[in-house]
Amino acid sequence: MGALDQLRSRLKLRHLLFVLLLVLGIVPVLISNLLLARQNREYLQTQEKTNLTRSAEALSSELNESLANTTRQLSQLGDAVLAAPGPDSPTDRLREPWVGAYIGSFLRNNPQLLALRVLDRDGTGIRFAPVNLTEPKSVALDTAFEEARSHSKPVYRFVELADNNEPLAVMAAPIVAPGGSEPRLIVEALTRLQLIEAVFRREARGAVDVFLIDSQGKILWSEGAEDSTRQAVQTSDLVRDFLRKPLNLTSEYDLRVGGKTQSMLGQVSPVTETGWAVVVQKPAAAAFEFVRRMVWNTLIASAILVLLSLVFAAFAARRISDPIQRLAATSHEIAEGNFGQRVEIKGVGAEIATLAQDFNRMSGHVQSHVEQLKRAAQVNRDLFISSIRAFAAAIDAKDPYTRGHSERVAAFSRTIARHLSLKEEVLHRVWIGALLHDVGKIGIEDRILKKGGVLSADEYEQMKLHPVIGAEILSPIDQLREMLPAVRWHHEAWNGRGYPDALKGEDIPLLARIVAVADCFDAITTSRPYQRAYAPAFGVETITKLAGSRFDAKVVTAFLKAFDAGEIQAAPEEQEASGPHALVGA
Numbered sequence: 001m002g003a004l005d006q007l008r009s010r011l012k013l014r015h016l017l018f019v020l021l022l023v024l025g026i027v028p029v030l031i032s033n034l035l036l037a038r039q040n041r042e043y044l045q046t047q048e049k050t051n052l053t054r055s056a057e058a059l060s061s062e063l064n065e066s067l068a069n070t071t072r073q074l075s076q077l078g079d080a081v082l083a084a085p086g087p088d089s090p091t092d093r094l095r096e097p098w099v100g101a102y103i104g105s106f107l108r109n110n111p112q113l114l115a116l117r118v119l120d121r122d123g124t125g126i127r128f129a130p131v132n133l134t135e136p137k138s139v140a141l142d143t144a145f146e147e148a149r150s151h152s153k154p155v156y157r158f159v160e161l162a163d164n165n166e167p168l169a170v171m172a173a174p175i176v177a178p179g180g181s182e183p184r185l186i187v188e189a190l191t192r193l194q195l196i197e198a199v200f201r202r203e204a205r206g207a208v209d210v211f212l213i214d215s216q217g218k219i220l221w222s223e224g225a226e227d228s229t230r231q232a233v234q235t236s237d238l239v240r241d242f243l244r245k246p247l248n249l250t251s252e253y254d255l256r257v258g259g260k261t262q263s264m265l266g267q268v269s270p271v272t273e274t275g276w277a278v279v280v281q282k283p284a285a286a287a288f289e290f291v292r293r294m295v296w297n298t299l300i301a302s303a304i305l306v307l308l309s310l311v312f313a314a315f316a317a318r319r320i321s322d323p324i325q326r327l328a329a330t331s332h333e334i335a336e337g338n339f340g341q342r343v344e345i346k347g348v349g350a351e352i353a354t355l356a357q358d359f360n361r362m363s364g365h366v367q368s369h370v371e372q373l374k375r376a377a378q379v380n381r382d383l384f385i386s387s388i389r390a391f392a393a394a395i396d397a398k399d400p401y402t403r404g405h406s407e408r409v410a411a412f413s414r415t416i417a418r419h420l421s422l423k424e425e426v427l428h429r430v431w432i433g434a435l436l437h438d439v440g441k442i443g444i445e446d447r448i449l450k451k452g453g454v455l456s457a458d459e460y461e462q463m464k465l466h467p468v469i470g471a472e473i474l475s476p477i478d479q480l481r482e483m484l485p486a487v488r489w490h491h492e493a494w495n496g497r498g499y500p501d502a503l504k505g506e507d508i509p510l511l512a513r514i515v516a517v518a519d520c521f522d523a524i525t526t527s528r529p530y531q532r533a534y535a536p537a538f539g540v541e542t543i544t545k546l547a548g549s550r551f552d553a554k555v556v557t558a559f560l561k562a563f564d565a566g567e568i569q570a571a572p573e574e575q576e577a578s579g580p581h582a583l584v585g586a
Contacts, residue, residue: 433486
């Protein structure tokens with residue numbers, strides 16, 4: 001051992017822990033500061049864009065829904081006037097006394113409507129309007145009427161703001177009869193856009209500006225912005241991009257206001273009902289103010305953490321080293337215990353080196369014991385499986401015609417279960433259950449088992465007892481409890497006509513349903529005292545026909561997949577003896 005290694009082995013653990021804890025406390029803070037300074041701008045810009053996007057989309061959605069709802073009400077009013085009994089001519093119908101009263105009632109029930117017109121195509125009809133209806137509003141109503149009559153679709157016009165800064169809109173809804181192409185009536189309204197004022201004032205807080213623009217980029221309404229800002233927004237890159245492609249847009253752009261250029265974050269969202277759009281913007285400097293604050297806060301926090309790291313490292317090094325020193329003194333006493341890891345530490349400290357040697361000794365013992373246990377467990381498992389196979393072979397040996405039957409049914413059953421995507425532990429249970437499915441035949445008389453002809457009724461009833469006998473034989477063995485369903489119920493039928501308990505459908509355990517299909521296929525494709533083997537194809541056809549009556553359809557489907565994949569085949573000697581899909585002998 002060199003001088004350097006000797007020095008390292010004699011270092012006190014307390015000193016090493018102090019240096020280590022101090023480095024672990026300071027280095028992550030310094031690295032995080034560098035990364036944070038680079039990531040904050042991008043992160044906060046993304047957050048601001050997301051917030052602006054949500055604000056703009058929420059505003060446009062609320063405004064769009066409000067306008068669409070008012071238009072639906074106007075259309076329903078026109079439809080009601082035309083649908084009621086009366087003259088066929090819209091002009092004559094509008095002269096009916098009840099129509100005026102009905103429209104007046106509608107106006108009173110909708111206080112946001114300042115004016116209401118229901119006109120025929122010639123502009124004749126009922127007009128409700130305040131006495132102070134100004135010329136711009138009247139012109140807007142007339143213009144909307146002409147456009148709705150010409151295009152047969154709803155029309156929206158934003159009216160110039162009144163003296164009290166109240167936003168108004170004119171909307172005209174053409175009423176077209178079913179199957180018609182031209183409107184029979186035009187329902188117009190001058191309405192307050194109270195929703196605009198409410199939602200814009202809700203969103204225009206702090207440094208955020210909110211605007212409503214038309215399809216040409218002209219500002220119709222704004223909240224939280226001065227006139228110079230309004231003018232600049234109309235010619236901004238954001239608005240120009242929207243006019244070229246009227247979709248939801250978010251971008252960072254420069255806005256020149258009062259001789260100064262200011263970087264802005266903005267979002268524009270269309271109001272699909274009208275062709276208008278909502279613009280929400282915020283100065284980038286205001287958005288990135290959080291960056292500066294976060295950097296300063298991080299620096300201050302870092303300085304505090306460094307100081308705390310010094311104090312904590314000194315305190316923790318002493319507290320941690322003391323227990324380890326005591327553990328080093330007692331580790332020799334438990335070196336012969338059951339610990340499962342090897343410690344490979346060199347030159348870190350005298351105490352750790354000692355612990356490493358002792359724990360390595362203990363790990364060696366643990367490894368030796370574990371290997372012995374594994375070998376013993378494998379021997380027990382092999383003995384268990386061999387005993388079961390020998391037991392099954394003994395049962396098959398009672399009848400020379402069924403030799404190997406249990407092994408084949410077990411293999412078929414495991415393959416079917418695998419195609420049902422069952423877990424490996426379930427596949428193992430299926431295999432063992434299928435291997436033992438005929439164990440009850442040990443209690444059936446040889447004269448019945450080996451009879452060369454058809455069984456009598458009494459003999460058949462005795463043969464039907466073998467599932468119950470098998471279950472009774474195996475039930476005292478705890479390790480085979482989970483396999484008992486395959487033994488007792490592999491002769492149950494999906495339609496409830498099986499035995500011994502006449503179970504039906506899903507009441508039959510899955511293990512038993514799987515073994516039933518495998519057992520049937522092997523019985524069909526192997527020779528018995530009373531029949532020669534059928535071809536595998538005939539066995540497949542028979543099982544397919546019995547799906548849903550005798551067998552579970554999903555188990556049959558898994559069987560067919562396995563057969564098509566070549567994973568289930570009849571016994572080799574039987575395949576040689578039988579032609580394809582043909583009865584060889586009776």
